Amino acid sequence: MALLNEHFLKLKAGYLFPEIARRVRAFCEAHPDVAPRLIRCGIGDVTEPLPPAAIAAMHRAVDELAARETFHGYGPEQGYEWLRATIAEHDFRARGCEVADDEIFVSDGTKCDMGNILDIFGAKNKIAIPDPVYPVYVDTNVMAGHTGPANAAGAYAGLVYLPCRPANGFVPEPPKRHVDLIYLCSPNNPTGAVATREQLEAWVRYALEHRAVILFDAAYEAYIRDPALPHSIYEIPGARECAIEFRSFSKNGGFTGVRCAYAVVPKTVNGHTRAGVAHPLHPLWLRRMTTKFNGVSYITQRGAEALYTPEGKAQVRALIEHYMGNATVLREGLQKAGLRVFGGVNAPYLWVKTPRGLSSWDAFDKILREANVVVTPGAGFGARGEGYFRLSAFNSRANAEEVARRLQAMRW
Numbered sequence: 001m002a003l004l005n006e007h008f009l010k011l012k013a014g015y016l017f018p019e020i021a022r023r024v025r026a027f028c029e030a031h032p033d034v035a036p037r038l039i040r041c042g043i044g045d046v047t048e049p050l051p052p053a054a055i056a057a058m059h060r061a062v063d064e065l066a067a068r069e070t071f072h073g074y075g076p077e078q079g080y081e082w083l084r085a086t087i088a089e090h091d092f093r094a095r096g097c098e099v100a101d102d103e104i105f106v107s108d109g110t111k112c113d114m115g116n117i118l119d120i121f122g123a124k125n126k127i128a129i130p131d132p133v134y135p136v137y138v139d140t141n142v143m144a145g146h147t148g149p150a151n152a153a154g155a156y157a158g159l160v161y162l163p164c165r166p167a168n169g170f171v172p173e174p175p176k177r178h179v180d181l182i183y184l185c186s187p188n189n190p191t192g193a194v195a196t197r198e199q200l201e202a203w204v205r206y207a208l209e210h211r212a213v214i215l216f217d218a219a220y221e222a223y224i225r226d227p228a229l230p231h232s233i234y235e236i237p238g239a240r241e242c243a244i245e246f247r248s249f250s251k252n253g254g255f256t257g258v259r260c261a262y263a264v265v266p267k268t269v270n271g272h273t274r275a276g277v278a279h280p281l282h283p284l285w286l287r288r289m290t291t292k293f294n295g296v297s298y299i300t301q302r303g304a305e306a307l308y309t310p311e312g313k314a315q316v317r318a319l320i321e322h323y324m325g326n327a328t329v330l331r332e333g334l335q336k337a338g339l340r341v342f343g344g345v346n347a348p349y350l351w352v353k354t355p356r357g358l359s360s361w362d363a364f365d366k367i368l369r370e371a372n373v374v375v376t377p378g379a380g381f382g383a384r385g386e387g388y389f390r391l392s393a394f395n396s397r398a399n400a401e402e403v404a405r406r407l408q409a410m411r412w
């Protein structure tokens with residue numbers, strides 16, 4: 001008899017996106033005449049084609065693999081040196097952050113990294129997770145057996161939920177109690193909030209005091225436009241002693257289907273044995289990656305490298321400006337409709353308060369029925385997402401403008 005990992009059985013069934021798909025399918029079957037009018041503003045996937053610089057670099061890389069003299073087989077598990085050096089230089093050292101080339105670990109995605117990182121942490125940590133947030137942090141901890149069962153509201157026993165609400169600008173403050181592992185996501189999915197320098201300083205202070213580790217998800221870093229906002233947690237003194245940062249090429253270079261990301265594990269971040277002995281996490285993550293991973297494809301890494309060339313940078317900037325132009329169109333449309341909108345300024349997501357106390361699923365159904373637009377119900381991101389819905393700026397401009405028109409025409 002093969003025993004299974006029973007922690008999987010604690011996961012809440014009917015996860016967000018399958019439920020959205022089910023409701024959309026039912027609506028389209030009942031109303032085949034309006035189905036072609038449907039506009040999806042729900043899923044957090046990019047819509048625009050890849051930057052030409054990345055395309056050209058990947059074509060060249062394929063040609064290299066076609067000749068014996070330039071062929072590449074297995075590369076280093078943690079990424080090619082030329083890509084790690086480019087990342088460390090452009091994303092960190094150029095911004096005044098001390099990060100060494102060999103502290104960069106190239107991977108096939110931040111989603112994967114954030115799940116895999118739990119391999120190097122013990123099972124008895126107190127884990128703090130913002131609410132609402134990207135559901136991967138909670139679910140990977142459930143799978144790893146770090147929680148008890150979920151209650152009726154979907155909150156798992158043993159996790160410390162950090163409430164994100166209008167009063168704190170949707171950026172959680174450090175808890176009064178002790179925790180060991182802290183998830184932060186800035187710019188935030190789903191709320192679009194970005195942590196200020198002061199807010200990150202408070203977290204770094206807390207982490208150093210509690211010997212905690214911060215897992216900092218900066219997948220949307222490229223969307224920050226306000227020059228006062230930090231792009232990396234390593235802009236905060238002390239972060240090199242307590243934080244691991246995660247970045248992805250999914251939302252800047254549009255690599256959601258290509259798959260490339262990286263984690264920064266400074267050699268100065270320690271974990272502790274149960275006896276209280278400090279041990280650096282860097283060699284553990286290196287060992288984990290070299291044992292369980294065989295590297296991102298050569299082609300993909302050449303594509304990622306090309307995003308740092310002058311042409312690549314300009315093309316990424318144009319992509320971001322396109323999506324942020326959509327965010328502005330949507331934001332103004334929602335405001336004209338009289339709705340209370342957060343985010344959409346330094347992030348490609350708008351977080352919208354449902355009017356008249358509508359539940360987030362009721363708002364979802366109403367918008368689907370009356371505007372034929374698919375949004376994401378806030379409750380899918382955590383109990384405190386109830387009463388909100390998320391609108392994504394990943395779309396064509398024409399679609400964003402049409403969505404803004406339709407939301408204004410609705411009877412709220």
Ligand SMILES: *Cc1c(COP(=O)(O)O)cnc(C)c1O
Nearest residue numbers: 109110111134189219248250261
């Ligand atoms: C999209 C997204 C990522 C990116 O994940 P990849 O696996 O690199 O595509 C990471 N974190 C958040 C919060 C995201 O929304």
